[in-house]
Amino acid sequence: MSHYSYIAFIPLLPLICFLILGLFGRKYFKTFSGTVGTFSTLISTLLSLYTAYQYFFIEGKVNGIFRNITALKYTWLQFSPNFSIEMGILLDPISVIMIVIVSFISLMVHIFSLGYMKGEERFATYYAFLSLFTFSMLGLVLSSNIFQIYIFWELVGVSSFLLIGYYYENPPAVAASKKAFIVTRFADLGFLIGILMLAFYSGTLDFNTLIERLTSTQSPEFIQISSATFLGVSMLTWGLVLVFIGGAGKSAMFPLHIWLPDAMEGPTPVSALIHAATMVVAGVFLVARLFPVFSIDFTAMQIVTWVGSFSALFAAVIACTQTDIKRVLAFSTISQIGFMMFSLGVSKYGGENGLGYTGSMFHLFTHAFFKSLLFLGAGAVIHFTHSNDIKELGGLRKMMPVTHISFLIACLAIAGIPPFSGFFSKEDILIAAYHSSKLIYGIAVCTSALTAFYMFRLYYSIFWSKDFHNHGPLHGEGTLSMKIPLIILGICTIFAGFVPVSSFVTSDGAPLESHVDLAFSAFPVLMAVTGILLATYLYKTQNNRPQVIASSLGNIYKTVYSKFYVDEIYLFITKKIIFNSIGRPAAWIDKNIVDGLMNFLATTTENISALIKGLQSGKVQNYALYFFGGIVGLAALFIYLLK
Amino acid sequence: MSEISITHILFVSTALFFIGMYGLFTRRNMITMLMAIELILNSVNINFVAFNKYLYPGKLDGVFFTIFIITIAAAEAALAIAIIINLYRSHHSIDVEDASELKY
Numbered sequence: 001m002s003h004y005s006y007i008a009f010i011p012l013l014p015l016i017c018f019l020i021l022g023l024f025g026r027k028y029f030k031t032f033s034g035t036v037g038t039f040s041t042l043i044s045t046l047l048s049l050y051t052a053y054q055y056f057f058i059e060g061k062v063n064g065i066f067r068n069i070t071a072l073k074y075t076w077l078q079f080s081p082n083f084s085i086e087m088g089i090l091l092d093p094i095s096v097i098m099i100v101i102v103s104f105i106s107l108m109v110h111i112f113s114l115g116y117m118k119g120e121e122r123f124a125t126y127y128a129f130l131s132l133f134t135f136s137m138l139g140l141v142l143s144s145n146i147f148q149i150y151i152f153w154e155l156v157g158v159s160s161f162l163l164i165g166y167y168y169e170n171p172p173a174v175a176a177s178k179k180a181f182i183v184t185r186f187a188d189l190g191f192l193i194g195i196l197m198l199a200f201y202s203g204t205l206d207f208n209t210l211i212e213r214l215t216s217t218q219s220p221e222f223i224q225i226s227s228a229t230f231l232g233v234s235m236l237t238w239g240l241v242l243v244f245i246g247g248a249g250k251s252a253m254f255p256l257h258i259w260l261p262d263a264m265e266g267p268t269p270v271s272a273l274i275h276a277a278t279m280v281v282a283g284v285f286l287v288a289r290l291f292p293v294f295s296i297d298f299t300a301m302q303i304v305t306w307v308g309s310f311s312a313l314f315a316a317v318i319a320c321t322q323t324d325i326k327r328v329l330a331f332s333t334i335s336q337i338g339f340m341m342f343s344l345g346v347s348k349y350g351g352e353n354g355l356g357y358t359g360s361m362f363h364l365f366t367h368a369f370f371k372s373l374l375f376l377g378a379g380a381v382i383h384f385t386h387s388n389d390i391k392e393l394g395g396l397r398k399m400m401p402v403t404h405i406s407f408l409i410a411c412l413a414i415a416g417i418p419p420f421s422g423f424f425s426k427e428d429i430l431i432a433a434y435h436s437s438k439l440i441y442g443i444a445v446c447t448s449a450l451t452a453f454y455m456f457r458l459y460y461s462i463f464w465s466k467d468f469h470n471h472g473p474l475h476g477e478g479t480l481s482m483k484i485p486l487i488i489l490g491i492c493t494i495f496a497g498f499v500p501v502s503s504f505v506t507s508d509g510a511p512l513e514s515h516v517d518l519a520f521s522a523f524p525v526l527m528a529v530t531g532i533l534l535a536t537y538l539y540k541t542q543n544n545r546p547q548v549i550a551s552s553l554g555n556i557y558k559t560v561y562s563k564f565y566v567d568e569i570y571l572f573i574t575k576k577i578i579f580n581s582i583g584r585p586a587a588w589i590d591k592n593i594v595d596g597l598m599n600f601l602a603t604t605t606e607n608i609s610a611l612i613k614g615l616q617s618g619k620v621q622n623y624a625l626y627f628f629g630g631i632v633g634l635a636a637l638f639i640y641l642l643k
Numbered sequence: 644m645s646e647i648s649i650t651h652i653l654f655v656s657t658a659l660f661f662i663g664m665y666g667l668f669t670r671r672n673m674i675t676m677l678m679a680i681e682l683i684l685n686s687v688n689i690n691f692v693a694f695n696k697y698l699y700p701g702k703l704d705g706v707f708f709t710i711f712i713i714t715i716a717a718a719e720a721a722l723a724i725a726i727i728i729n730l731y732r733s734h735h736s737i738d739v740e741d742a743s744e745l746k747y
Binding site: 613614619 | 667676
């Protein structure tokens with residue numbers, strides 16, 4: 001066991017860095033706090049890569065199957081001899097692949113931010129928050145029990161809140177951070193109840209034990225949880241659906257997606273790290289972590305599938321109409337996470353049927369690279385032009401060659417064009433969907449065509465279209481520290497698809513043969529190419545065709561542009577219904593009854609003391625008089641009344 | 644010469660007590676009030692001695708108490724006079740009415 005203790009340093013180094021920068025950063029590390037943060041993340045990344053090497057190639061496999069290793073275990077709270085809360089590190093294929101993704105993307109973002117955030121007043125605070133996030137996310141993926149994952153789950157929520165609200169003098173950023181926190185916290189309520197239900201019936205919090213007990217249909221725990229019902233639905237389904245609600249909140253699935261587009265108010269590198277590559281896939285990770293349990297419950301899997309596929313299509317449609325670069329990317333993130341989600345939903349446990357699981361994790365892996373690349377590219381564009389409205393942008397390809405090429409690579413990858421990474425992962429997902437349900441497959445293909453369309457709409461609007469009119473002096477494309485991550489991520493985006501993820505990450509641990517079925521992939525690729533060509537026709541040069549189409553669609557376009565009025569519905573429910581029918585009565589009760597009681601006590605005391613304060617006159621003889629009066633009174637009492 | 648009955652002695656002590664009480668409540672001069680308190684203490688002393696003599700002739704307890712009270716009265720007088728002197732220094736008066744700031 002002890003030779004795994006180095007793994008503890010992967011999350012602990014960013015924590016130490018957070019403490020140092022958070023406490024002393026602004027005073028002592030004003031200029032080189034970025035270097036400190038980057039260095040600690042670099043070490044974490046190297047340790048993660050070493051762990052992955054150790055796990056995948058040396059120690060992980062037993063009889064050809066990747067096993068779960070509990071690398072570290074420490075009892076934190078011992079409630080009873082049978083029930084305790086532990087802190088530990090669980091190594092299995094998905095946690096190992098996640099620590100590599102998280103630490104690597106975090107490293108890229110740390111490097112990029114050296115240039116992007118240069119000269120910010122709260123530079124050290126920014127890096128402290130980034131380190132806090134990295135710590136929490138690494139802790140989350142390494143968690144060995146469901147309670148520990150909940151702690152880190154909330155910690156990533158807090159660090160996301162802090163980073164969205166980084167520009168706290170900007171009211172929209174403050175509103176967005178509050179929105180993100182409240183929406184995800186609301187979803188986490190479901191998660192907490194789900195945890196309690198699962199833990200109550202299985203009698204454990206530990207992932208391995210919990211999965212073992214709830215998947216064997218003979219065990220007493222399984223019989224108990226599946227026979228107990230509430231509103232006609234078994235407790236197992238309730239527990240899993242509630243856990244999924246938590247995951248859907250963090251992963252911005254419909255209808256809890258509303259916080260993610262607003263979260264783009266945070267600094268762009270933060271969006272790349274948290275709101276594209278790592279934190280938002282926590283929901284997918286959670287479902288994957290409990291996948292053996294999910295896979296035996298049909299209802300929960302159906303919910304995962306339909307929420308995922310609907311979110312994928314819904315967000316893709318909205319993304320076609322948005323004009324803010326980062327919002328397009330945000331909706332594209334929702335759409336891609338929807339892909340991962342329904343891919344888990346259509347998957348079965350074990351063997352070839354577990355392709356959806358593999359595809360989901362594969363897509364998570366490739367998506368992390370190309371989506372963070374897109375965000376960092378968008379960050380470079382925003383840094384260069386100080387604008388994030390695609391109506392104002394255009395013609396940047398000559399001025400920002402590195403950004404242009406890397407952005408193009410990422411667009412091709414997300415559109416699913418071979419041989420870029422997105423193609424391979426999307427392929428696995430589509431095959432899994434095809435074997436499960438033709439309807440889901442249809443939705444998925446439509447969505448990937450839309451994805452290709454809106455990504456190239458974005459690409460052409462930024463880099464082609466009209467010529468760029470510069471207002472004021474232009475600086476270069478960006479510092480070297482901004483270009484290096486773009487180049488590295490670009491290379492990863494090209495080659496990540498060739499990583500044989502299916503031989504490492506599968507639902508039951510047994511490696512799968514990876515294969516590309518050319519006949520199958522022809523149709524989706526054709527759809528994607530159609531989407532790209534349509535975008536080329538509409539947006540490559542400046543013309544009025546998009547406006548013509550938009551105006552011919554009339555109200556439909558308006559509805560989509562307004563994101564199907566989901567925000568307005570939320571506002572209506574919160575402001576009109578909840579505030580008026582719950583908030584105001586509660587405020588009235590608080591103001592009149594609770595406060596009233598306290599005020600009544602205070603005023604009564606005051607009135608009584610005003611009445612009797614004259615007794616304390618300051619005259620000694622009066623006091624003597626009271627004293628003797630008292631004695632006379634007592635004497636009378638004892639002599640005549642208490643004989 | 645016939646013995647003086649206890650009633651007479653108690654009458655004297657009661658008179659002394661109420662004279663002291665009257666003085667304590669009516670005088671404004673602190674020295675006079677102190678003297679009134681001494682009168683009250685002495686009335687108690689007379690009571691002690693009288694009861695000791697008439698009820699427990701063979702014992703000395705009442706006499707001991709009287710001596711205690713005299714001692715304490717001396718200490719109390721010293722203390723009270725110290726207070727009065729300090730009050731005079733700060734208020735230039737030994738009238739209790741002038742020293743009534745300590746109130747609500």
